[in-house]
Amino acid sequence: MYDERYDNHFRRLQASRDTLATFADFTLEALRLPAVPKLLRDERPALQAALDAYREGLSGRTTGSGQRQSGTQTEDQAFKSLKELVKATDKKLLQPRFYDHPAEKALFYPDKLSGLTEAPKTKRFTRFTAYVQQLESHPDAALQAVGAQVKALLVTYTAATAAKNQGSKAVKDTISALGPHALAMADALWAVHCAALYVHRHEPAKATAYFNYGLLPNPNPARRRAKKANAATT
Numbered sequence: 001m002y003d004e005r006y007d008n009h010f011r012r013l014q015a016s017r018d019t020l021a022t023f024a025d026f027t028l029e030a031l032r033l034p035a036v037p038k039l040l041r042d043e044r045p046a047l048q049a050a051l052d053a054y055r056e057g058l059s060g061r062t063t064g065s066g067q068r069q070s071g072t073q074t075e076d077q078a079f080k081s082l083k084e085l086v087k088a089t090d091k092k093l094l095q096p097r098f099y100d101h102p103a104e105k106a107l108f109y110p111d112k113l114s115g116l117t118e119a120p121k122t123k124r125f126t127r128f129t130a131y132v133q134q135l136e137s138h139p140d141a142a143l144q145a146v147g148a149q150v151k152a153l154l155v156t157y158t159a160a161t162a163a164k165n166q167g168s169k170a171v172k173d174t175i176s177a178l179g180p181h182a183l184a185m186a187d188a189l190w191a192v193h194c195a196a197l198y199v200h201r202h203e204p205a206k207a208t209a210y211f212n213y214g215l216l217p218n219p220n221p222a223r224r225r226a227k228k229a230n231a232a233t234t
Contacts, residue, residue, distance in 0.1 A: 010186035010193070013175050015216050017182075020175070024051045024185055026212040027192055037199045040210070043192045050188040054181040078157035082128065083117045085153055089135075089146050097140070108134050121161075128154050 015023065024047065030036070031044040090113055098105045108131060109115060119127050132154060135147025175186045189211075196207035 008186060008190040010189045011175050011183065013186070013216060015175075017178060019215055020178070020182060020185070021051065021055060023212060023215050024054075024189065026215070027189060027210050030210040031192065039199055040192065040195050043188070043195050047185070047188040047192060050181070050185040054185045057179065057181045075157070075160040078153070078160040079124070082150070082153045082157050085146070085150055086113075086116055086131070089143075089150070093140075093142055093146065125154075125158060128157075 013020070013023075028044060028047055028051065031040055031047070094105075094108060110130075111127075116127055116131060128150070132147050132151045135143050135150060138144060138147070175182045192210055193207065196210050197204055200206040
């Protein structure tokens with residue numbers, strides 16, 4: 001049961017790529033302070049090099065949320081474009097047509113126009129898909145053309161939503177899943193950790209000052225709640 005205490009726990013961290021970089025930044029700045037013992041300051045160049053290589057690997061690539069890839073829209077941006085086209089279509093094409101064909105309104109808007117533009121996230125794909133089908137199957141060529149445009153924006157929105165969900169999942173990725181540069185940085189952080197424990201071996205709690213663990217997801221929320229409950233009763 002004690003083996004894990006000698007294992008590099010930084011390799012088991014769960015964090016997003018950006019959070020990991022911010023976590024390492026904190027340690028770098030902590031090692032920069034004048035009062036830091038030389039043994040610890042000597043670990044700073046290796047950590048700096050590891051962080052630089054890690055950041056270089058991040059630049060230009062797409063994160064789980066798609067924020068670094070040029071031309072990639074966020075979920076909110078994609079939905080805004082979708083709504084704007086639907087509103088424009090309603091004003092320019094559908095409302096004039098409904099004047100002469102009122103029965104068609106229920107086909108396009110079973111739950112009014114707001115049923116599309118204000119649809120909850122869980123119902124957007126279903127409602128907009130039905131809306132696109134009505135446009136594309138309509139005998140009016142202008143509505144068919146708009147249907148193709150709406151369909152393209154719906155595809156963009158669906159992709160943005162999937163990227164966002166993937167990004168949420170990526171927050172739970174362990175460091176080993178983030179690639180060799182992340183592993184190298186974890187090893188550099190571990191070296192700082194070991195040096196800090198040696199320097200502060202008479203007061204080991206001081207070693208935590210070099211790491212901002214508050215940035216990271218709590219690996220055991222149940223244990224933390226129990227610890228707080230025990231503290232409150234003592």
